Amino acid sequence: MHTKIQELxxxxxxxxxxxxxxxxxxxxTIISIENGKYVASLILAYKIAxxxxxxxxxxxxxxxxxxxxxx
Amino acid sequence: MEKYKxxxxxxxxxxxxxxxxxxxxxxxxxxxxxxxxxPKMGYSNxxxxxxxxxxxxxxxxxxIYSIVSWLHTIKNxxxxxxxxxxxxxxxxxxxxxxxxxxxxxxVVYLLLMAAVISxxxxxxxxxTLLVVIIAMMVIYGASNLYYRKKF
Numbered sequence: 353m354h355t356k357i358q359e360l361x362x363x364x365x366x367x368x369x370x371x372x373x374x375x376x377x378x379x380x381t382i383i384s385i386e387n388g389k390y391v392a393s394l395i396l397a398y399k400i401a402x403x404x405x406x407x408x409x410x411x412x413x414x415x416x417x418x419x420x421x422x423x
Numbered sequence: 424m425e426k427y428k429x430x431x432x433x434x435x436x437x438x439x440x441x442x443x444x445x446x447x448x449x450x451x452x453x454x455x456x457x458x459x460x461x462p463k464m465g466y467s468n469x470x471x472x473x474x475x476x477x478x479x480x481x482x483x484x485x486x487i488y489s490i491v492s493w494l495h496t497i498k499n500x501x502x503x504x505x506x507x508x509x510x511x512x513x514x515x516x517x518x519x520x521x522x523x524x525x526x527x528x529x530v531v532y533l534l535l536m537a538a539v540i541s542x543x544x545x546x547x548x549x550x551t552l553l554v555v556i557i558a559m560m561v562i563y564g565a566s567n568l569y570y571r572k573k574f
């Protein structure tokens with residue numbers, strides 16, 4: 353999933369660590385979301401959007417069929 | 424965070440009860456249980472008790488270490504926050520779910536293979552392995568049902 357997190361983070365001069373602490377996840381989770389390896393849950397997407405004073409749709413570019421993979 | 428603090432305290436209490444139960448069960452059954460097939464396998468009952476005792480001591484030591492480290496973490500807000508993120512991080516939870524399920528499937532297949540192989544060598548071992556596989560399947564089914572009702 354493509355996201356604008358990295359872009360917004362750099363604009364606001366926020367580190368991955370700071371964003372992770374603010375939304376209550378690990379830095380590795382933020383890295384994985386930014387790299388498109390992990391699809392954030394609705395709650396986390398909402399927290400990230402709220403952190404950047406934005407909406408989920410503006411930050412996350414959701415393409416149908418994208419999940420965190422089958423078991 | 425207060426809710427998490429409380430859940431950690433409950434976990435400490437649960438672990439302490441489990442440790443005490445394990446010691447009691449070992450003292451009651453472990454020391455009195457006589458397994459007739461042991462001499463055939465080249466072990467005495469004393470050997471078995473000392474092996475089981477070693478296992479119990481190791482398990483209880485790990486549990487005591489966990490309790491002490493959790494109680495220490497509760498007192499330190501920074502450590503508590505770090506632990507909260509580590510245990511509630513959604514990516515970490517997803518990884519745990521996926522590894523847990525795939526490990527379960529692999530273990531069941533390996534046990535099945537071992538049961539088939541052991542059926543030609545020792546029927547007791549084969550029977551024990553089959554009981555373990557059935558118990559694992561029953562526990563899996565029961566927990567699956569529980570979570571289906573819960574969510």
